[in-house]
Amino acid sequence: MSNIVILPIIIPFIIGAILILLYKRHTVQRVISGITMLILLAFSVFLAIYVYQHGTVVLEVGGWEAPFGIVIVADMLSTLMLLLSTLVGTACMFFAFQTIAMDREKQFFYPLFLFLMVGVNGSFLTGDLFNLFVFFEVMLISSYGLIVHGGTGYQLRESFKYVIINVFASALFVVAIAWIYSIVGTMNMAHIAQRVAELDQAGALNIIAIMLFIVFASKGALFPLHFWLPKSYYGPPAAIAALFGGLLTKVGIYAIIRTFTLIFNHNPEFTHKGVLITIAGVTMFIGALGAISQFDFKRVLSYLIISQVSYMVMGLGIFTPLAVAGAIYYIAHHMIVEPALFLFAGVTKKITGTTDLKKMGGLIGTHPWLTWMFFIAAISMAGIPPLSGFFSKFPIILGGFEAQHYVISGVALLVGLLTLITMMKIFSHVFWGKQKHTEEQAKISVGKLLLPILPLIALTIILGFAAEPMFNYSMEVAQEIMNPTNYIESVLKE
Amino acid sequence: MMQKPNNMMLQTLARLIILIILSFSIYLLLAGHNSPGGGFVGGLMTASAILILYLSFDLKSIQKAIKFDYIKIIGIGLLFASLTGVVSMLFGFPFLKQFFDYFTLPILGEVELTTAMVFDLGVYFVVLASALTIILTIAEDDK
Numbered sequence: 136m137s138n139i140v141i142l143p144i145i146i147p148f149i150i151g152a153i154l155i156l157l158y159k160r161h162t163v164q165r166v167i168s169g170i171t172m173l174i175l176l177a178f179s180v181f182l183a184i185y186v187y188q189h190g191t192v193v194l195e196v197g198g199w200e201a202p203f204g205i206v207i208v209a210d211m212l213s214t215l216m217l218l219l220s221t222l223v224g225t226a227c228m229f230f231a232f233q234t235i236a237m238d239r240e241k242q243f244f245y246p247l248f249l250f251l252m253v254g255v256n257g258s259f260l261t262g263d264l265f266n267l268f269v270f271f272e273v274m275l276i277s278s279y280g281l282i283v284h285g286g287t288g289y290q291l292r293e294s295f296k297y298v299i300i301n302v303f304a305s306a307l308f309v310v311a312i313a314w315i316y317s318i319v320g321t322m323n324m325a326h327i328a329q330r331v332a333e334l335d336q337a338g339a340l341n342i343i344a345i346m347l348f349i350v351f352a353s354k355g356a357l358f359p360l361h362f363w364l365p366k367s368y369y370g371p372p373a374a375i376a377a378l379f380g381g382l383l384t385k386v387g388i389y390a391i392i393r394t395f396t397l398i399f400n401h402n403p404e405f406t407h408k409g410v411l412i413t414i415a416g417v418t419m420f421i422g423a424l425g426a427i428s429q430f431d432f433k434r435v436l437s438y439l440i441i442s443q444v445s446y447m448v449m450g451l452g453i454f455t456p457l458a459v460a461g462a463i464y465y466i467a468h469h470m471i472v473e474p475a476l477f478l479f480a481g482v483t484k485k486i487t488g489t490t491d492l493k494k495m496g497g498l499i500g501t502h503p504w505l506t507w508m509f510f511i512a513a514i515s516m517a518g519i520p521p522l523s524g525f526f527s528k529f530p531i532i533l534g535g536f537e538a539q540h541y542v543i544s545g546v547a548l549l550v551g552l553l554t555l556i557t558m559m560k561i562f563s564h565v566f567w568g569k570q571k572h573t574e575e576q577a578k579i580s581v582g583k584l585l586l587p588i589l590p591l592i593a594l595t596i597i598l599g600f601a602a603e604p605m606f607n608y609s610m611e612v613a614q615e616i617m618n619p620t621n622y623i624e625s626v627l628k629e
Numbered sequence: 630m631m632q633k634p635n636n637m638m639l640q641t642l643a644r645l646i647i648l649i650i651l652s653f654s655i656y657l658l659l660a661g662h663n664s665p666g667g668g669f670v671g672g673l674m675t676a677s678a679i680l681i682l683y684l685s686f687d688l689k690s691i692q693k694a695i696k697f698d699y700i701k702i703i704g705i706g707l708l709f710a711s712l713t714g715v716v717s718m719l720f721g722f723p724f725l726k727q728f729f730d731y732f733t734l735p736i737l738g739e740v741e742l743t744t745a746m747v748f749d750l751g752v753y754f755v756v757l758a759s760a761l762t763i764i765l766t767i768a769e770d771d772k
Contacts, residue, residue: 137723138718138723138724141714141718141724145711145714145715145724148707148711149708149711149712149715151707152704152705152707152708152711153704153708154704155700155701155703155704155707156701156704156705156708158700158701158704194723194724195723196723196724196725197723197724197725197726197727198722198723198726207724
């Protein structure tokens with residue numbers, strides 16, 4: 136039965152390989168990959184429920200026992216992340232069907248998409264530090280393919296920076312892995328956690344913790360390693376940008392949460408309350424300022440990612456169950472709303488042919504449905520009750536005040552206000568004002584394009600109105616990861 | 630364009646060298662799961678053998694002789710590698726569990742056959758085909 140946890144990794148892999156064989160027939164590719172994403176989504180719902188009811192599922196790959204072989208571990212945090220990533224993947228896939236140009240579609244778009252899902256799902260599920268690196272690489276290499284996809288000059292220039300920063304981070308990752316192996320002599324994360332606890336996280340282990348944090352922070356776009364994100368996410372089409380905005384940074388954040396709750400949790404005064412909170416505060420502020428100063432739809436959203444992911448790091452940094460639960464709730468909220476906003480940028484581009492806020496206007500008169508759906512996503516992002524944005528920010532900031540972190544909580548409140556201003560700026564520029572697009576453009580029907588976004592919008596409303604069950608679930612996840620003995624025992628079977 | 634060089638020596642020798650390289654690459658592939666070697670090195674070596682063909686003769690005449698679509702071979706290789714893992718799942722064992730046994734075959738005598746071999750074969754195809762695709766894409770670029 137434990138074999139089921141490998142399926143979210145192996146299904147997209149096999150289908151991706153089959154799609155390479157069918158690379159000349161794009162209709163077949165569309166049908167197969169659409170069905171695959173739906174199956175994956177259904178399966179990850181099943182897995183989340185199964186793990187919730189039966190506890191952590193561990194698979195020892197190849198039958199090699201735990202500290203020696205590679206383990207695939209599905210606990211509540213992993214399955215929640217898995218569920219969210221397949222949800223975002225499915226929405227972006229169905230959006231891509233209608234927006235990706237035919238010549239791009241023929242250049243291995245769907246295989247790359249599915250291999251990206253392999254890497255993302257694998258990163259969430261693996262219980263082995265080196266294997267985490269491998270899945271990071273699978274994810275990154277597919278993302279290199281997708282970010283230059285179409286090969287315009289701008290994309291090539293900016294994705295070069297993206298590749299360089301990621302290659303650098305990966306090299307640092309290997310160094311950190313080698314170093315931690317030289318100290319604890321194991322790669323299994325549960326086993327590392329056990330031995331780091333025995334050593335009481337002394338000396339060089341703190342340095343390794345920070346090295347790993349730098350690696351994951353550069354993937355998660357935290358200050359000062361955030362600079363690559365806004366420009367490189369501007370290049371690719373909306374479906375890919377939404378996928379990246381929803382998934383890739385969150386894989387970095389997931390890795391931070393995993394390592395700093397499971398392994399490096401013995402010196403929170405330095406790692407959590409010192410480094411994590413400071414970085415989160417600075418990132419939050421810089422991201423929000425960047426978003427407010429930009430006048431391009433996609434770039435504003437890219438800066439928003441930077442400021443939003445730091446809320447999750449802040450929740451982890453405060454390190455009380457309430458704040459960590461808030462961080463998990465925030466991941467759920469963000470992974471739903473951020474891709475939706477990116478997809479809206481794709482829709483408005485389809486209508487007006489531009490992403491420059493100053494060249495758009497008056498869409499409310501010609502496309503009211505689009506306007507009001509965007510409005511819901513926007514105020515959810517800004518944290519207005521009763522949508523999910525409010526109920527996810529609330530426990531983080533409340534936890535901050537309870538733990539007497541007044542500065543960071545104040546910054547978080549201020550950034551919430553700046554986010555609101557940013558969203559209103561987009562709203563007033565794009566939807567209000569004089570109509571700047573032509574009558575022909577006004578006739579473009581976007582009903583079909585809004586369909587893949589609809590589930591995301593519905594979910595942010597549901598997560599807001601059903602905040603209590605969702606918060607209880609996040610609380611359970613938080614308590615599970617704050618108490619790593621469960622994880623260690625279920626992997627090492629002691 | 631360059632003058633057509635007299636590459637008779639290269640062509641004569643290539644025919645000989647390729648035989649050695651190919652057989653050694655197959656040896657590496659088969660030895661892989663127990664001793665140094667494996668699908669990756671084997672694949673690279675086969676690719677280099679085929680590249681010598683491309684170098685000593687010209688692109689078009691080799692493409693006439695070798696009519697494989699390398700991109701499809703990548704897909705086939707990935708399928709080989711992943712399905713080896715899945716097969717053990719179908720019989721209720723953990724993913725990627727490997728099995729092996731000794732068989733007595735005619736001529737070869739007693740040999741060890743393992744499922745890891747099939748996985749290696751998949752890697753071999755992927756590496757061979759992707760190396761060739763990369764190099765040929767660059768080589769065809771100068772039009």
